[in-house]
Amino acid sequence: MGSSSSPYLINFLLILLSIIFPKALGCYSAIFSFGDSITDTGNLYISSKNSSFHFFFPPYGETYFHRPTGRCSDGRLIIDFIAEFLGLPHVRPYLELKSNVSAQNFKGAVNFAVVGATALDAAFLAAMGDHNDYTNSSLRTQLDWFKEMLPFLCNTSSNCNKLLSSSLVLVGEIGGNDYNDALLEGKSIEQVQTYVPLVIEEISTTIKELIELGAMTLMVPGNFPIGCLPIYLTKFQTSDKRQYDSSTGCLNWLNKFAEYHNDQLQIELSQDLLGEQSKHAVEGEDHTITTHRHNVAL
Numbered sequence: 001m002g003s004s005s006s007p008y009l010i011n012f013l014l015i016l017l018s019i020i021f022p023k024a025l026g027c028y029s030a031i032f033s034f035g036d037s038i039t040d041t042g043n044l045y046i047s048s049k050n051s052s053f054h055f056f057f058p059p060y061g062e063t064y065f066h067r068p069t070g071r072c073s074d075g076r077l078i079i080d081f082i083a084e085f086l087g088l089p090h091v092r093p094y095l096e097l098k099s100n101v102s103a104q105n106f107k108g109a110v111n112f113a114v115v116g117a118t119a120l121d122a123a124f125l126a127a128m129g130d131h132n133d134y135t136n137s138s139l140r141t142q143l144d145w146f147k148e149m150l151p152f153l154c155n156t157s158s159n160c161n162k163l164l165s166s167s168l169v170l171v172g173e174i175g176g177n178d179y180n181d182a183l184l185e186g187k188s189i190e191q192v193q194t195y196v197p198l199v200i201e202e203i204s205t206t207i208k209e210l211i212e213l214g215a216m217t218l219m220v221p222g223n224f225p226i227g228c229l230p231i232y233l234t235k236f237q238t239s240d241k242r243q244y245d246s247s248t249g250c251l252n253w254l255n256k257f258a259e260y261h262n263d264q265l266q267i268e269l270s271q272d273l274l275g276e277q278s279k280h281a282v283e284g285e286d287h288t289i290t291t292h293r294h295n296v297a298l
Contacts, residue, residue, distance in 0.1 A: 028086050028217070030167040031079070031109040034142045034206070037072040038173045038221075039079050039113035042093035044135055045070025047114075053134075055115070072115060079170065083109055086168065094145050101152045110149065112142035119175040119202045120195070130181045139174050143206050150213070164214035171207055173221040175199040175261065180226075184235065189257055196261055204268045220269065222262035227254030 033039050037055075045056060045068070054060075061068040063075035070093070071077050080090050091109035101110075116134025118125060125132065154160040178199050182192045207218060226232055228250035236251055245252055 028088065028166060028168045029108060030106075030163065031083055031086070031088055031091050031170065032146065032167055033079055033091055033109075033111045033113055033170040034139060034146070035113035035170065035172050035174050036117040036177055037113075037115040039077060039111065039170065040070060040072070040093070040115045040117075041077065041079070041091055041111045041113070042070035043095045043111065043113065043137070044115040046093060046095040047137075048135075053115075070115070079111070082168075082170075094149065098145075098149070101149055106153050110146075112145050114142065116177055117142065117174065118178045118181070119199045120178050125178065125181065128182075130178075130185060130187075132177070132181055139171075139202055139206055143209060146210075147213075161214035164210075165216040167215065167217070169210055169215045169218045171203065171210070171218055171220045173223065174203060176223050176226070179223075179257070179261070184231070189253060193257065193260070196264055199261070200264050200268050203265065207269070220265070222265055223258045225250060225255045226258050227251035227256075 044053075048056075055072045056068050056070070058068060059074050061071060061074065065071075065075075076090075083090055088108045091111040092107070094110050094112045097110060114135045114137040116132055117137050117139065118132065119139045121138050121140060122132060122136035150160060154163045178195055179192050182195065183189070203220065207220065210218065227245075228248060232251060232254055233249075236254070243251055243253065245255070
């Protein structure tokens with residue numbers, strides 16, 4: 001969560017999108033998005049019984065929408081800029097559309113992401129001793145929402161294939177909260193590292209199901225350099241200068257953990273997923289792997 005994204009970062013990402021998918025502009029009829037606070041455009045805001053979350057109040061939303069929308073930003077999110085770049089409307093939250101969704105009123109973008117969402121099931125994490133103050137809408141829940149909505153947008157298999165083949169599907173960033181909740185509650189990095197295969201498997205399973213439903217182009221962002229986040233720099237502050245990167249001031253061990261997650265995700269997408277889905281391409285924001293017919297971006 002945080003303030004409005006840097007214009008330099010946004011410009012970089014849009015340039016990157018045009019490089020990864022050079023024919024993207026005008027080629028996508030829709031965006032479907034899954035994830036957490038990096039992507040949520042209002043699902044938690046609509047559904048939460050707790051109205052005291054700080055991002056439900058100004059200054060959130062003040063620079064573009066001029067009111068809080070549930071976005072964890074004072075303006076737009078990266079997904080908003082991607083939609084604008086592709087000539088599509090801002091991606092509306094699923095829970096805003098749920099009661100009145102149809103092929104006739106579908107405007108080309110639906111967001112299933114929820115602030116605080118995890119890749120792993122909330123009940124499983126709770127049994128592990130990890131508690132989430134925001135939501136129990138995991139990645140699986142979001143995929144279930146998508147499946148429930150799809151028949152209202154396309155009532156035949158061929159129509160659904162046509163819709164999804166011309167859509168950009170964002171899966172993530174997701175998984176960060178699985179780790180954050182555990183680390184901030186006091187679990188060791190060794191304990192949290194055992195979550196990584198489970199998180200990667202859940203992301204991979206979701207991608208495979210989306211491909212089976214007809215998705216052709218997917219973007220799968222990796223985790224952030226969490227050792228640079230103020231909350232971790234505060235919690236794990238130490239006088240041992242060896243634990244910090246001398247050029248950035250970030251905690252090395254946390255950034256190495258994030259790199260480990262991203263490396264494992266990359267391996268899963270490039271080897272296992274592409275081995276089974278040979279018609280799909282995996283392309284990356286941080287790393288790039290390419291085959292030739294379908295696109296999945298990391």
